[in-house]
Amino acid sequence: MPADLKDYIPADGILQGRVILVTGAGAGIGAEAARTFARYGATVVLVGRTQKKLEAVYDAIEAAGGPQPVIFVMDFAKAQGDDYQNLHDGLQQEFGRLDGLLNNASILGARSPIEHHDVKTWLETIHVNLNAPFILTQALLPLLHKASDPSIVFTSSGVGRKGRAFWGAYAVSKFGTEGLMQTLADELSGIRVNCINPGATRTAMRKAAYPGEDPNRLKTPADIMTPYLYLLGPDSKGTTGQSIDCQ
Secondary structure (H helix, E strand, C coil), X not given: CCCCHHHXXXXXXXXXXXXXXXXXXXXXXXXXXXXXXXXXXXXXXXXXXXXXXXXXXXXXXXXXXXXXCEEEECCCCCCCHHHHHHHHHHHHHHCCCCCEEEECCCCCCCCCCHHHCCHHHHHHHHHHHHHHHHHHHHHHHHHHHCCCCCEEEEECCHHHCCCCCCCHHHHHHHHHHHHHHHHXXXXXXXXXXXXXXXXXXXXXXXXXXXXXXXXXXXXXXXXXXXXXXXXXXXXXXXCCCCEEECC
């Protein structure tokens, strides 16, 4: 891994020929990652819960001349086993493999003290942020094993490394994400598995968490894409079990 990813410059076409799935691809960091991956040559599988938002990202990729993406609508709060299997089967039929998986979709849940945290909201947040990426990754591992240089990336958070008051289920889910990544990295041979901590970024989730913050002082999703390109591209071979900060 480069000593400082700020100095890393991805080559044009570095993702050429790769098939990369992005969850939460309809907005924010997921949408920017999808557009960026396509710009560097990847065929992107856009997964999210809102068809209209996914179609907007699809159109932007096509307008920019990127490879034709694929849309798969999936609400991780409601998805059942058949939904994951259908996604696997569709990718198997269309591509026969999967080169990259970015588990990016998350929800904030409630900013609340543990003592008063709503149980239903807790369970939903843990499910969407931790259980669903586990189920999705498990379902897609057979396709990742068929790729020549596969990579899995989980989106983590600073509150997934050191607990912070009032971050509740979100923080706990990100601790779990770090643990899932480390366990997979130790288990899997030939598939690298890492976490990315985006840091303070201009997204709707950040605005919900810090409504009084000036968003213009924050980096945009486009500003933090270098680590994503590194981890999902060939230059990160041998890098696994790491949790990387974008900022």
